[in-house]
Each structure stands twice: as structure tokens, then as C-alpha cells.
Amino acid sequence: MPRPLRVAIVGAGPAGIYAADALLKSDVAADPGVSVDLFERMPAPFGLIRYGVAPDHPRIKGIVTALHQVLDKPQVRLFGNVNYGTDLHLDDLRAFYDAVIFSTGAMADRELRIPGVDLDGSYGAADFASWYDGHPDVPRTWPLHAEKVAVLGVGNVALDISRILAKTADELLPTEIPPNVYEGLKANRAKEIHVFGRRGPAQAKFSPMELRELDHSPSIEVIVNPEDIDYDEGSIAERRGNKQTDMVAKTLENWAIRDVGDRPHRIHLHFFESPVEILGEDGKVVGLRTERTELDGTGNVKGTGTYTDWEVDAVYRAVGYLSDKLPKLPWDLESGTVPDEGGRVIEEGGDHLQSVYVTGWIRRGPVGLIGHTKGDANEMVANLLDDFAHERLHTPVSPGPEAVDAFLAERGVRFTTWEGWYKLDAAERALGEPQGRERVKIVEREDMLRESGA
Incomplete structure (x- = not known):
């Protein structure tokens, strides 16, 4: 046989x-x-x-x-x-x-080749996500002292990073975050998050649902500059041919024309701003320099030679995984x-x-x-x-x-085995039960191995 x-x-x-x-x-x-x-x-x-x-x-x-x-x-x-x-x-x-x-x-984080990327306060989005998701192989603490933060990239990871930075620790407590992450987020000082994309609204890689969720938090005000709503022939063709692109553009348009509210944490979505340098003093991030871009007719952009320096205390690079x-x-x-x-x-x-x-x-x-x-x-x-x-x-x-x-x-x-996962799963659920949470994630590798019966 x-x-x-x-x-x-x-x-x-x-x-x-x-x-x-x-x-x-x-x-x-x-x-x-x-x-x-x-x-x-x-x-x-x-x-x-x-x-x-x-x-x-x-x-x-x-x-x-x-x-x-x-x-x-x-x-x-x-x-x-x-x-x-x-x-x-x-x-x-x-x-x-x-x-x-x-x-x-x-x-891992894909490399971003601009000056200042190695300054203290310049972080990879993947590293930050590993921290708040309780990865066992990363440090248990994260520096969250920055009040003004830049996030580079206009994909779903950039939204995740921005949302986690802008929400309060208590908003995230019902989730599976482990105690060290909750304590770290309680000390978070971020009040303004600026998200930068070098192209326009039609080229953003957000998923429509992920983008709309950004506005659901009672503590987050999402702000879009009306001057950043711009399309060329290539952008219009992209909207006509892709329903998700059109939905994202419509959401951004609606946010651009509404009155700004008074929710305490603000996420600014900037388009047509290409990061060219992370600015530093004494080895630490103190700002971000961007070049204003404009559409070239095909949906791509070209530089205009106009630069802006943004005062920020930290920069998160959400430019892709590797x-x-x-x-x-x-x-x-x-x-x-x-x-x-x-x-x-x-x-x-x-x-x-x-x-x-x-x-x-x-x-x-x-x-x-x-x-x-x-x-x-x-x-x-x-x-x-x-x-x-x-x-x-x-x-x-x-x-x-x-x-x-x-x-x-x-x-x-x-x-560990599949049977061991059921044991670990049960242990995490038991940790969450007294707090009315679905689970509390176990972080330390040795603890995971022990609970799994390795």
C-alpha cells in the first residue's frame, strides 16, 4: 500500500x-x-x-x-x-x-533611505507592532514620551500605528493586550499624530473599513486638509476602476469638508508630502522635513521644490515589511x-x-x-x-x-504541539476572565512553553 x-x-x-x-x-x-x-x-x-x-x-x-x-x-x-x-x-x-x-x-521593517533614520526617536512600525502585540522576543517597554508624532506611510499598518498611539490605554484594555503594554500605553503622551503620504488620496493603500474605523474612537479627531484633495487623469481612472479606491477617496473628501471637533487626540492625514529627512538635535528626533509634491497626470507625483519642517518628537516608519x-x-x-x-x-x-x-x-x-x-x-x-x-x-x-x-x-x-496550543489558549482565556476580557496574551517565551506543556 x-x-x-x-x-x-x-x-x-x-x-x-x-x-x-x-x-x-x-x-x-x-x-x-x-x-x-x-x-x-x-x-x-x-x-x-x-x-x-x-x-x-x-x-x-x-x-x-x-x-x-x-x-x-x-x-x-x-x-x-x-x-x-x-x-x-x-x-x-x-x-x-x-x-x-x-x-x-x-x-521586519523595510529600509527607508533618508537622512536621520537612525536618530533616537525614529522607529520601525513592525517593531512597535511586535511590542503592542506581545511578541516574546522584543523588549517589554516602549518609549512613549513624544507628544507630536509623525507616521510615514499610507497603508493599513500606518493606520494601526496611528490608532494605537492616539487611543487611550483604557480604550484598549478590553482587548488581549498584556499588562506591560497596558502600563506602557497609560504613560503615552501623544496628542498629535501626523500621517504622511507622498502621493494623493487616490493612491492611498488604506482599506475602506480600516480607514473609517479611525474615526470611531471618542478620543480621536481625524483631520484632512482640503488642499490635499486633488486628482489628475490617472487618479480619476483609478477611482473609476477600483471600488475600494473610490470609497477611500470619498471618506477622505468628507473629512476634509467637515468642521473640526474637540476630541482630545488628533490624527492629521497629509497627502502630497514626501519625507526627505528626519531632523535631529543631540542625536534625538526633533522634526521631519517633507517636500511638497504634485500629480503629473498619470497618478504619479513629482517634487515641487517646496519644503516644510514639521515639529515632531518621534517618527514611525510604516513603509512596508521585509x-x-x-x-x-x-x-x-x-x-x-x-x-x-x-x-x-x-x-x-x-x-x-x-x-x-x-x-x-x-x-x-x-x-x-x-x-x-x-x-x-x-x-x-x-x-x-x-x-x-x-x-x-x-x-x-x-x-x-x-x-x-x-x-x-x-x-x-x-x-510545542497543537494540543499544547489548546492549553496555552485556555491559560490566556483564564487570565482574561476575571476582567471580563476574552483573553490576556502571555508574553514571555518561557511562560508560553510552560503553559503549552513543551
Whole structure:
């Protein structure tokens, strides 16, 4: 009787779990069967949803419910607290599996090449998100002494950063934030947040719902300068061809013409302002210099030579995420992705790295919403199964599931399991129950391992 197809997935965030789901829904799952092991460097699964999505977005975190259904299936195993590149390597995985899928995502900040970026008070948005989301590998405190803050970027991450800075700690207390984050936010002095985009309203990358949510807080006044509402032929074409772009533009237009209210914290959305330098004194941020831009007819912009200095005490760079380079895999330094064709990893010479695949942000860069990774996974899995059908996969020397457990035990790796996640989940819910909260996130890695029964 033929054995099941054995597949390893490195990264247990949405991309990896969607890939597992696609494998389990394929014809191969019925005959000869599929066995999937997910390896995750964090003690808990769910990746960006747990450590990248703002805590006041339970709607997005609700995706976890669907991912749960995949990990609950008996053909799937989770190995948490296992780090690819140190605890195990590509050759190790190839010894146990017919195919290896990498879905490690992107959690680092993309570089912004302007003077002053290294000043004290210049922060990466990804680092800040890791702090308020209780990532176990970042410091427990965050400097929140700035009263005037600049946020660079006009995507959903910029909205998250701005909203967390502008809300009160008590507004965020009902969420899953851990005690250290609540105490840190109580000391937050931010009163004015200025969000800067170098292009116009039609080029903003906000999601309509995320943008509107910015105005729901009783403590946040959202302000848009009427002079920043401008469109050229390219912008008008973009609005006509994209419903979401049009909805974002209409929301911004409505905010630009309304009277400014008296809510205590203000978020100013600025367009046509391109950051050119972070200004400093004595090594600390004291301002931001921008160049005014104007539309060129195509939806792009050009500089006008007019500069403005904005008095701010901190700058948050929300200009995109970047993936970490994976050992033993080819790498595109400019895009920060693994070169591929249809999810098949492509070596420098143009050949497919046999039995090795990528999906999600490590494949196409950090663009699109979480749900968009489903299409990536389906395409990649279709090509993997085509390679399996045509006997293009390599044959592992130790395909038995027990060999993986023995290998990790021999290496002394304290790994968590899917059953362990249920224990950790129960512990976090128990912490929240006395306060009427759904959960309180456990932060320390050692505490997570203990509660998971690693």
C-alpha cells in the first residue's frame, strides 16, 4: 500500500495553514493520502494574526477560527518553538518529507533611505507592532514620551500605528493586550499624530473599513486638509476602476469638508508630502522635513521644490515589511523574496530546486490582505501536486512521522504541539476572565512553553 505524501510547511501563519488546507482538499488527500507537519519558530501558531494585527481588530483576528479548523484535522501536526536554520535545516527536512513549503512571511521593517533614520526617536512600525502585540522576543517597554508624532506611510499598518498611539490605554484594555503594554500605553503622551503620504488620496493603500474605523474612537479627531484633495487623469481612472479606491477617496473628501471637533487626540492625514529627512538635535528626533509634491497626470507625483519642517518628537516608519533571508534558499535582495515560478523555488541557474516551494509574503512580498494568500497557496499546491503526479519529487530516506519527533528530541528542541496550543489558549482565556476580557496574551517565551506543556 503506498504511503501518504509527506509535506513539511515552515511557518504556521495564514499562508502556511492555507497551504495545508489546499493539500487536504486535493484528490491526493484521498489516495494515497497527505500528511502535513507545520514548523513554527514561535511557541504559538497563527503568525501575523497573533503578532502583527492590532489588538483592537477582533474582526481580522476572527480568521483564527477558520485556521483552527485546518489544524484540528488529524493529518496535520504542529511543531512550535522550532526555528528553521538553527534547530533544523533544509537537508534535515528533505530527509523526512517529499516536499518542503516555506511560508515564513515578513515581520521586519523595510529600509527607508533618508537622512536621520537612525536618530533616537525614529522607529520601525513592525517593531512597535511586535511590542503592542506581545511578541516574546522584543523588549517589554516602549518609549512613549513624544507628544507630536509623525507616521510615514499610507497603508493599513500606518493606520494601526496611528490608532494605537492616539487611543487611550483604557480604550484598549478590553482587548488581549498584556499588562506591560497596558502600563506602557497609560504613560503615552501623544496628542498629535501626523500621517504622511507622498502621493494623493487616490493612491492611498488604506482599506475602506480600516480607514473609517479611525474615526470611531471618542478620543480621536481625524483631520484632512482640503488642499490635499486633488486628482489628475490617472487618479480619476483609478477611482473609476477600483471600488475600494473610490470609497477611500470619498471618506477622505468628507473629512476634509467637515468642521473640526474637540476630541482630545488628533490624527492629521497629509497627502502630497514626501519625507526627505528626519531632523535631529543631540542625536534625538526633533522634526521631519517633507517636500511638497504634485500629480503629473498619470497618478504619479513629482517634487515641487517646496519644503516644510514639521515639529515632531518621534517618527514611525510604516513603509512596508521585509522578509528574513532563509538559509540554503536563493534570495532576491531587492524584493526580499525567494525567486519562484508558480511557487516552485528557482535557483540562480534557472532550475527548480527540487521539492522546495514558497507561498505567501516570502514569495511575493508583503502586499495584499491576509485572504490574498489563499490564491497563492492554491497555485503553489497545484504545482506541487503536478510534480508529485509526474514523479518529480525526491524520495525522503525517513518518511515515518515518528522520525521527526526522534530527531527533535535528539537535538534537545523543546517543541510545542497543537494540543499544547489548546492549553496555552485556555491559560490566556483564564487570565482574561476575571476582567471580563476574552483573553490576556502571555508574553514571555518561557511562560508560553510552560503553559503549552513543551
